[in-house]
Amino acid sequence: MALLERTFFSLTSKLNFKGMRHILIPDTPTIVIPVRGAKQKYHPDSFIGFRVEPRENHNRQYVSHPLIYKDADPAPRFMDARVRAILKDLTGCDHSKVFRHRALLSISAPEIVFFTDEQLKIAQNDAKIKADKLLSMPPVVKVRAEEVQDISFDPALQGIMPNFKIVFTDISLGIPDNKRIIVVRENSGKLRHANGAERQRMNEIYNPRKGRKHYVSELFTAKCLPDVLARGQYEFVLDRACLQFEPDEPEYQSVVAYVYEALDKKQHYDSLLSTRHYGPMLFFLVWHKCLNNFLEHHLMAGRLDVASQVVKLYCLLHQKSDVAKAMTDFRDPMHVVQTFVSLECMDTSARVQLALKQCKELLRSQQQVEQNVAAALGQSS
């Protein structure tokens, strides 16, 4: 404090202020009524500004969800080659869905060409590479820390800006958004770095990207999002979220978790098949151990292979769990799923056990049918 005083007086030594004292004024929003008739030269807003009324906060809030990656970091697990292989395998690659016409892309005249076999194969290979690119999954990372660094504190500036703060952005060319200097000077005289929401807004204002908004889009609010999801437009919301946010933002993770939960409740997993969101969705369900609905859905349909892959994923993500330890033979899908169900689902979900039973029945009947067909065709089984 003494140091600050000395610096202050040295800077203003040429100016003659007597009896100047620091008066701490609480940082409350108050209406400052200008002196009538006077020149209002030293009015708080007049240094370069206008009369200011207290603004209401913009009340729109993003939807919130508790299941965000805030404790353990999922990134190393997500980047694991085995995990990625399983996720890619389960996502699938249906060309008619991956390459379908997206609604906002304008239609141009189709080009028809003559291709030899080699040219066709090259084109199809290119398509596969493109498909891989289109199906590249948005990263699953830990939520970024909300701590905001203070830079300096100058109490002599108190009161200079009642009811508002000033946000400074560095618009030098060639700096990426996450490295940009964005600082905020507050009424208390504190200079700090901008927090996540402020950063996002400033970056969008001074470096706008198509599809991104500098305000809270109504789509992601509790008012709108349930309706959209009720219509089954999961992919649309997830695409918009990827466009709007960064993967380490808490808002993104909340929105995305909300969508996954809604999807899980209705068991509409197939709507995300052959899209880039299937992998992160599955990762989310496995990480947070919400597999009951998923297993029930796939076992009822008789998709034992999918169920066993998911259990393998579980073992990779929760390596210290009982299931991982109890698993002996990863090659037998029935054994894998049985172990999981017996250890994890006994007390939590009776439906999964029922589904497993149904699955067994289904497989048995399928086998029976195959045997009968083979016999009918005269082939020995």
Added chain:
Amino acid sequence: MPVLATGGAPIYNSLKAIRLMRHGCANRPFYHIVIMGSRRSNKGTYPVIEQLGTYDPLTNVHGEKLVSVNLDRISYWMAQDKVKIAVGVKQLLGLMGFLHIHPQSYITAWRVRAIAKREALSKQQAEDQEASMG
């Protein structure tokens, strides 16, 4: 006459200033932080040598006043010859932390606090009087 590759007014050998230039419209000011000729007569007329930022004097819905500054280019121009910085811009850069805080900012802050204190005092006196009368 030399001209910046990005376009703008020719750079004469006269005194230049980094200053605020008012844009916007009636009842809605908006300032550009520019480097241009330092004379008062230059202010309303074009063209500027280079725009170095913006300043919006009206608070937005979140209670912020937005200032953008091209620090890279301001540093360049400050290092050049015959360039002065106007008081308003100096204050903004001071508050930003790029330069020292300008004395004018301290003065304004002190004066605001003084007014507030005076008003609080007179209000207190009025209340006391009422209490004593009633």
Added chain:
Amino acid sequence: MYLITRFLPLPRLISSQTLVLSFTREGASCRQLHCQPSQGRNLFPQSGLICPPLRPLLAPTSHPQISITRHGTNFFNKLPAQKLWKGVISVSKHGAQKGRGRGAGRKLAKDLNRGQVIGVGAVNMVWPGLNAPIIRGQEVVQQQMLGPDPDRHRKLLEIRDKMGRVRFRKVNPLERGWTGTKMGGKKIGPPDPVGNDTFEGFESVVLEYKVVSHMRGDGGKFRRVSVLSVTGDGMGLAGFALARAPAPNTALSMSKNRAGQRLIKIPLYNNHTILHDFHSQSGITEVFVRKMPEGHGLVCHRALKAACEIIGIKDLHVYIKGPKNVREVVKAFFLGLMKQKSYQQLAEEKGLHVVELRKEQFNYPKVLASPVHAPLRTLSDIPPNENLDFSTYVMGDRVMLKPVEEPSSILPLLPKKGRQPEGRETFLRKYKERRNFRRALIDLITEYGDERSFLAKQYPEAWKNYGRRNWNNDSDDDE
């Protein structure tokens, strides 16, 4: 019952020159014409009356013609209406041959009875038995003079003014062709059923409706109507035909029926456009037809547009080189449509895969056809100067000149050819003020439901559309 002749002749009634007066009340008898009205005495009190005088009942101006006298006749009452009008309208034989008195502006006989009702005249009176019931309830209706109707004469004149000329009947806007009065582009319904063919789902359109004539050997012009029409079911079946007949309706039906007998099956791509670009010719009229994607619409000659709607093509571009004679154009177009090759045919011809690449589908190679009978060629099999470009191959090695398009979204940034750079500078300087307006407007309407700022509720006097509109129609509670 009273039967009164009017002063102005009523063609139907003028033959009845007698005046008959009678009362239907009991005890009343017909008053004979020879009866002289008693002078001065009012023999017509309210109750009980036998012979009322004639004069007080009739308006002074309308005197019945009760005797044929010298000063009472004129040609108006000598001749029937038909004969009178004949004097006005008739055309001599020679004149008829020349075509006089025929056509749109010719005079017609005016029926002067129109707008008039028996019993209602210039004298606005209640005549029981004629324009009013005799007994109404328990009361006997009396003859009564009502107030004069000032508009009656005016209305009659209005009616008569409208009559007398051939007038064109207005066509419903939805049924119009290319023009309000002409037949070109007008739909004329499906062809008439022939045996078992009912032509269900068919529609015909007139492409050309001409009144043509030639000189006949036995004198005079022989006028006919020539109609070119196209008929089709909107799913690829269509035909066109020309027919000539003296009567317009005959010509129309002949044309569409003939077209119905000459149907061809046109192969379409996804039921909205042709299979591939083609070039076709009829005489010296050349037609360059290009396949277009969905939503492009029919960009072509109006006759071809009408024909395409009938065929079922929704997206097309056609450029016509040479004379734009409708018959030739339609012929060339149909010829080209018929000559289209299917993808399988093209694959067989070339011995290569026919693959479709769509930009909005990331150029995913979609194989439309592969050669089945012909051997699949490799690059080494193909001679170096062979044309492998699909678009020129289907056009018969013709290349259509494409105009250079400047995309409008980057127009402000590119200098237009020939413009001075100072002009561009000025434009940019002025444009930057409104550069973001559109985007900002959309954002504001999305956010607030109106073109306003977040301060508008606090300062409604500055809110331009205060209370006037809210696009989103929602409450601003969350703001």
